[in-house]
Amino acid sequence: MSKIVRPEDSVLRRFLLLELFAGLWVTLKHQFRPHVTQEYPRERPELRPRFRGVPRLRDHPGAEGPLCVACNQCALACPDHCITVVAEDRKGGKGKQPKSFHIDYERCCHCGLCVDACPTKPITAIYMSHDYEMAQYARDDFMTDLRGLYEGHVPREYKR
Amino acid sequence: MFGTTEMQINMGPQHPSTHGVLRLELKLDGERIVDTRPVIGYLHRGCEKLGEDRTYAQAIVYTDRMDYCAAFAENLVYAEAVERLLGVEVPPRAQYMRVVLAELQRIASHLIWLGTHAMDIGALTVFVYGMREREFILDLFESYCGARLTYNAVRVGGMPEEFPEGWVEEARRFCDVLPSRLDEYHQLLTANRIWLARTRGVGTIDGKTALDWGMTGPCLRGSGVAYDVRKAIPYEAYADLDFDVPIGEAGDTYDRYLCRMEEIRQSRRIVLQALDKLPGGEIRGKVPRRIKPPKGEVYHVNEGPRGELGVYLVSDGSEHAYRCRFRSPNFVNLQALPDMVRGHLVADVVAVIGTLDIVLGCVDR
Numbered sequence A: 001m002s003k004i005v006r007p008e009d010s011v012l013r014r015f016l017l018l019e020l021f022a023g024l025w026v027t028l029k030h031q032f033r034p035h036v037t038q039e040y041p042r043e044r045p046e047l048r049p050r051f052r053g054v055p056r057l058r059d060h061p062g063a064e065g066p067l068c069v070a071c072n073q074c075a076l077a078c079p080d081h082c083i084t085v086v087a088e089d090r091k092g093g094k095g096k097q098p099k100s101f102h103i104d105y106e107r108c109c110h111c112g113l114c115v116d117a118c119p120t121k122p123i124t125a126i127y128m129s130h131d132y133e134m135a136q137y138a139r140d141d142f143m144t145d146l147r148g149l150y151e152g153h154v155p156r157e158y159k160r
Numbered sequence B: 001m002f003g004t005t006e007m008q009i010n011m012g013p014q015h016p017s018t019h020g021v022l023r024l025e026l027k028l029d030g031e032r033i034v035d036t037r038p039v040i041g042y043l044h045r046g047c048e049k050l051g052e053d054r055t056y057a058q059a060i061v062y063t064d065r066m067d068y069c070a071a072f073a074e075n076l077v078y079a080e081a082v083e084r085l086l087g088v089e090v091p092p093r094a095q096y097m098r099v100v101l102a103e104l105q106r107i108a109s110h111l112i113w114l115g116t117h118a119m120d121i122g123a124l125t126v127f128v129y130g131m132r133e134r135e136f137i138l139d140l141f142e143s144y145c146g147a148r149l150t151y152n153a154v155r156v157g158g159m160p161e162e163f164p165e166g167w168v169e170e171a172r173r174f175c176d177v178l179p180s181r182l183d184e185y186h187q188l189l190t191a192n193r194i195w196l197a198r199t200r201g202v203g204t205i206d207g208k209t210a211l212d213w214g215m216t217g218p219c220l221r222g223s224g225v226a227y228d229v230r231k232a233i234p235y236e237a238y239a240d241l242d243f244d245v246p247i248g249e250a251g252d253t254y255d256r257y258l259c260r261m262e263e264i265r266q267s268r269r270i271v272l273q274a275l276d277k278l279p280g281g282e283i284r285g286k287v288p289r290r291i292k293p294p295k296g297e298v299y300h301v302n303e304g305p306r307g308e309l310g311v312y313l314v315s316d317g318s319e320h321a322y323r324c325r326f327r328s329p330n331f332v333n334l335q336a337l338p339d340m341v342r343g344h345l346v347a348d349v350v351a352v353i354g355t356l357d358i359v360l361g362c363v364d365r
C-alpha cells in the first residue's frame, strides 16, 4: 500500500502558467513525430497471423476429397448455433462428407470455438480466415453455403 | 420574489458523455443538483440467463460482451469460478500468462478511462494519445488470441495457446515506452489548473460511505481504503509478485485520477516481473472435453480494472450452470453517484461519471 503524492502547487507556477506551457510543449513535440493512424479503406491494416475473421472451410492435399468429415462437432461447440451441417456418405471412401454446410455470418461472433472442436488432421477443416469486410445489403446474403465457405466473400469496393 | 422551482431533466440515454446508454434523472435547483436517479437497463442482453443456457465453455464468450473494455478480466473470473467448481489446478505457466494478460488489460482499460474522462472534461489531446498506447495492447492481444476486443482468450483449466514467437519481446518493448508516455499524460493534466479546477473536490466520497455503498476498485482506494482483491485474496500468481496498491486520501475525482495513473505504473511492473518469472511447462490443466462439474456452488472474485468482479455459479451436475450470476463492479459503483454529485453543478456530473469509469455493458449485463 502506498499513498499517492499530490503535486506541489505554488503561486509562482500558477502566475506564470508554467503547467499550461508544459502541456503545450508536449503537443508541440507530437507535431514532429511520425503518424500512427491508418487511412483505412486506402491503407489496409496488417493482420497478425492468429487474427480471427469469419470462419471458413479448407481442404488439405493429404486428404482425399473434402477435409471436413461432417462430424457436427463445430455446430455443437458454437455458442450462437450458427452452423448447420448435413452429412452424406463420402464419395469413394468410408465415412461421411458434408452434403451442405451453412454458416450464418450474421450471428457468428468470431469466437473460434468451432475451430477448437474440429477433429480433422493434420489441420482443422474449419479455420478462422482473415476476412473481415462483411457488410451486405440483405440479411440473406450472410447465410454462406459450401461454395462461399471455400471461396470466401468477395468484398465489393466502391470508388467515387 | 425571485424564488426558484426545482426542475427535472433527463440526461441521456444518448448523451455522449454517459459512456453508453445511461439515463440520469436529474432534479435541479437552477444549475445545482438536488437529486439524481440513474436509470439503467438499456443495454441488457441477459448474459446471466445465457450463462444458464449455454455450456460452461460457451458462456465465456458471453462474458466478453459484458465489460467490453476489459473482456479479459471477465473471461478470467468466469474460468476461475468453473475451475473451482471442477477442482482443477491451473499449471503455473498458464497462471503467469493470465497475470501478464490481465495486467495488460488493466492498462488498456485505464487508458480508455483516462482518455474518455479527460475528453468529457475537455482535454481532447489525452484521449488521442491514450488510444495510441492502447493500440499497442490491442495488437498484443490480436497477436496472442486473434481478437482485438472480445478475446475469448481463457479456457477452463488453462490458456488456449502459447504466446507466439516474439510476443514477449513485443510486450517488453511496450513496457519500455509506457513510462515516457505516462509522463506526457502527467504533463498534460496533473498540474493543469483547468484539470485541477474540474476535478479537485468534485464527487467527494469518504471511505466509510464508499464501503457502505459496496464500492470497490480504484473508486474505493481513492477514498483511502486499502482493499485490493489481488492482495486480500491472492489468486493466480499474484502472491509471488511484488507490487504496490496506491491509495488516495481525499476521495475526490482528482485522487481517483492519481490512483489509476499510479496503477498503470504498477501494472507495468507486474507485467515485467511476470514475464521475467514466466515458468515453462504445460498451459492446460486436465479438464475433460465436456465440462460437467459436480453438484455444488461457488462464488469467486477477482480484481478487474474497475473493481471486484464476482461470479456466482450453481452447478446441478449437468453441462450447463443451474444459476449464473455476475457481480459487476460498475453496477455497484454507479449506485453511489447520487451521493457524489449532490450539490454540484450539472457539468460536474459528467466528471463524476467519468471518474466512476462505468461501462454500461457491465452495468446492465
Ligand code: SF4
Residues within 6 Å of the ligand: A055, A077, A078, A079, A080, A081, A082, A083, A103, A107, A108, A109, A110, A111, A112, A113, A114, A115
Ligand atoms: S466462430 Fe464462434 S460463433 Fe462463429 S461459427 Fe465458430 S463457434 Fe460459431
Ligand code: SF4
Residues within 6 Å of the ligand: A067, A068, A069, A070, A071, A072, A073, A074, A075, A085, A117, A118, A119, A120, A124, A125, A126
Ligand atoms: S468442420 Fe470440422 S468439426 Fe465441423 S463438421 Fe467438419 S470436420 Fe466436423
